[in-house]
Amino acid sequence: MSNTRRRLDELKATIRRGSEVPPPPPRPAPRTLPEVVGGREALTPAGAYWEIEASFDTVCPDHQAGACASDQPLRYGTSLVLDPARTVFLDIETGGFAGTPVFLIGVVLPDKRPLRVRQYLARDYPEEAAILHTVKELAATRDTWVTFNGRSFDEPFLRDRATLHRLHIPATRIHVDLLHTARRLWRADLPNCKLTTLEEHILGRPRVGDVPSADVPDLFHHFVRTGNATPLRPVLEHNQLDLISCVELLLRVCEQ
DSSP, rough: OOHHHHHHHHHHHHHHHHHOOOOOOOOOOOOHHHHHTEEEEEEEEEEEEEEEEHEEEEEEHEEEEEEEOTTOOOOEEETTTEEEGGGGEEEEESSTTTTTEEEEEEEEEETSSOOOEHHHHHHHGGHHHHHHHHHHHHHOOOEEEEEESSSIIIIIHHHHHHHHHTTOOOOOSSEEEEHHHHHHTTTTSSOOOOHHHHHHHHHHHOOOOOOGGGGHHHHHHHHHOOOOOTTTTHHHHHHHHHHHHHHHHHHHHHHH
């Protein structure tokens, strides 16, 4: 009987030890925007947003945009002359489908030195109004837009979202959509005219390790839910590279 009792006591002790599961390690604190991407808060009459600036040399040391002279107009085609002081390169990132907010607007002002990508980031959905207000102010003095697929996507998307916030973005005088230009020049020679294809075959710089465009909305929504800015870094870099490639492509077209 004593042996049976001892075995039962040992079994109970084993069960108690097994049930004492150690607590999980504490989760690391979310990394903030200043820690991950730098930047600063900017204020507008429509509210605040986060602004980041990055030089071309930092983002893409082997870029080919040095010929974009600040004091010389760019001759595009046979009839258009682009004034750098009135031109803005523009690219947006959105929540994923029609009706969702635009959360990131990247721009390049070709007359400013050194060449830099400026990015207007909404840290939460309501801050969309502030970044749209900033674009409204910018478009008042820069009526020449250069985009990639911007005629079909970026510009109408921005105008629809601005209307929702009762903002009016001034009309463009010239809109150079480099996707249409690329199709005219290189469609017969390339498998497609995606920006990454043009980077590889026309600019000679394949993009490596880039976040897929389809993942961009989910990374932003994750940031809004958690406050962890780490997943936003590849999104910002994706947008920066898109804009640098647009500048390079325009220069290549102007050379031809």
